Amino acid sequence: MSMKKWKISTGYCGLRFSSETKTYNLIQLNMATIEVTKQSPNTEKNYQKVIVRGEIDRDTIAQLRDGMEQIITTLEANTLVLDMENLAFINSEGIGYLTDVYNRLSGSGKNIVILKASARIMDIFQLVGINQIIPCYTSEEEIVSKA
Structure with a gap:
């Protein structure tokens, strides 16, 4: 069986050829997803932590914006983590969306920081310079000590 794959707007799909039936079948290989989870605010340390899982790309950016909008507009803590x-x-x-969030929050006297980004993501941030605008930390303790 051979397979070719390509990116389409709803995720990765491929054609699998069956040598037995001499037919191609369209299959979904995987789909980009994003999950945004708001945790309880840390009122003692004055920050709101949001966990971002998955992939941020053209297929998921609208979901990310939707998930983050309510968090941003109701943010009571001084810092969004x-x-x-x-x-x-x-x-x-x-990357553009992160800079938009930075501009919105800094305009209202609040901060945004990035926590525990992987080496791969940090390479991207360093390449485009976002780590010069939005502080990046490896632990929550580091965030608190720098605040």
Whole structure:
């Protein structure tokens, strides 16, 4: 059996050829997903932690914006902490969105920081310079000590 794959707007799909039946079948290989989870605010340390899992790309950016909008507009803590430990991918739209969030929050006297981004994601952040705008930390203790 051979397989070819390509990216379409709803995720990765492929054609699998069956040598027995001499037919191709369209199959879904995987689909980009994003999950945004708001944790209880840490009122003692004055930050709100949000866990971002999955991939940020053109297929998931709208979901990310929708998930983050209510969090941003109701943010009472001084700092929004984006835990990106389980973020596998981010594209230029995602980078642009992070800068938008930074601008919105800093305009209202609040901060955004990135927590536990993988080496791969940090390489991207360093390449485009986002780590010069949005502080990136490896632990919550580091965030508290720098505040």
